[in-house]
Structures are given as C-alpha cells and as structure tokens.
Amino acid sequence: MEYEHRKSKLFFLFITIISICLIFTYQSHTVEIKRDHGWYTQPYVAPLFGLGILAFFSFIKLLLVIRPIEGEKSLLESFVESLGYYRMVFITGILFFVYVNSITIIGFTLSTMLFVLSIVWLSRLISPIWVLNTFIAVALIVLIFRVGVNIWIPDVALYEKLFSGETLWFMNKYF
Numbered sequence: 006m007e008y009e010h011r012k013s014k015l016f017f018l019f020i021t022i023i024s025i026c027l028i029f030t031y032q033s034h035t036v037e038i039k040r041d042h043g044w045y046t047q048p049y050v051a052p053l054f055g056l057g058i059l060a061f062f063s064f065i066k067l068l069l070v071i072r073p074i075e076g077e078k079s080l081l082e083s084f085v086e087s088l089g090y091y092r093m094v095f096i097t098g099i100l101f102f103v104y105v106n107s108i109t110i111i112g113f114t115l116s117t118m119l120f121v122l123s124i125v126w127l128s129r130l131i132s133p134i135w136v137l138n139t140f141i142a143v144a145l146i147v148l149i150f151r152v153g154v155n156i157w158i159p160d161v162a163l164y165e166k167l168f169s170g171e172t173l174w175f176m177n178k179y180f
Contacts (some may be wrong), residue, residue, distance in 0.1 A: 020063045024059045035052075096127065104119075
C-alpha cells in the first residue's frame with residue numbers, strides 16, 4: 006500500500022473505538038418500548054446495526070493500514086494531516102449535533118430548515134431552486150410525520166414564550 010493511502014490510520018482507530026463505545030453504551034442513550042399489539046422494532050435496532058457495520062469495516066481497514074512502513078510519520082502526525090480530508094464530515098457532524106439540540110428550543114420545522122439549508126450550502130448548491138426544494142422537502146416531512154404518522158416533538162421553549170392557548174397548540178403541532 007502506498008504511503009498516501011495509509012495517512013488515516015488514526016482516523017480508523019478513532020472511528021473503531023468510538024463506534025464500539027457507542028455499541029456498548031447504547032442502553033444509556035435509548036429506551037425500550039413495550040407494546041402488546043403486533044410486531045415492532047426497538048428504536049435502537051437500526052443504530053446498533055449501523056454502528057456494528059461501521060465498527061467492523063473500520064476495524065478491517067485499520068488492520069490493513071496499521072502495519073508500519075519504514076520512514077513514515079507517527080499515527081498522530083498522520084491523523085492531523087488527514088483531518089483536512091475529513092473536514093466536511095466533522096462540519097456535518099457538528100451541524101447535526103446543533104440541529105438535534107436545537108429542535109426543542111426553536112422547533113422542528115425551523116431547525117430542520119436551517120440544517121438542510123446549511124447542508125445544501127455546504128454542498129455548494131446555492132441556486133434558488135435548491136432553496137425552494139429545501140422548503141418543499143421540509144414541508145413534506147412535516148406533513149408526513151406530524152399529520153400522517155402523528156409523531157409529536159416535545160413542546161418548543163421559544164413557542165411557549167411567544168404564544169399561548171390555541172396558537173401555542175397549533176405552533177407545537179405543525180411547526
């Protein structure tokens with residue numbers, strides 16, 4: 006393997022460790038749902054499956070690149086050098102963290118709109134058609150999940166300060 010392909014040793018080590026830690030600590034991050042009627046899937050099944058695949062393949066990749074080559078940089082130097090290649094992954098991860106934590110503060114619709122617009126902007130899709138597509142996609146998501154599936158998000162702190170009565174109920178249900 007060439008030296009250029011081996012730059013991300015520490016990155017694969019990091020991903021392997023994080024995914025294994027998340028697999029072992031999933032019980033503190035999820036709840037178990039008990040239902041008496043019909044077949045259902047627990048909320049942690051898909052994330053555990055995805056984390057298992059991520060841990061497996063990052064471990065395989067780590068095994069392929071971990072063998073040292075004479076004269077190559079240390080793991081830490083290689084990791085710092087390879088961060089530039091993964092900056093969009095880190096930016097997207099930070100944006101997703103901010104998005105998830107902002108839902109209960111400014112609402113699902115506004116948070117989702119800002120998150121999707123920022124991802125579209127990072128993808129350099131700046132034309133008005135993409136902004137329109139974002140508005141349409143978020144409106145469809147809200148209609149499907151709020152009206153069709155009847156999934157409710159906890160009340161929004163901003164709405165509770167700004168609205169009351171029926172207006173508060175409407176805003177929490179549809180925005």
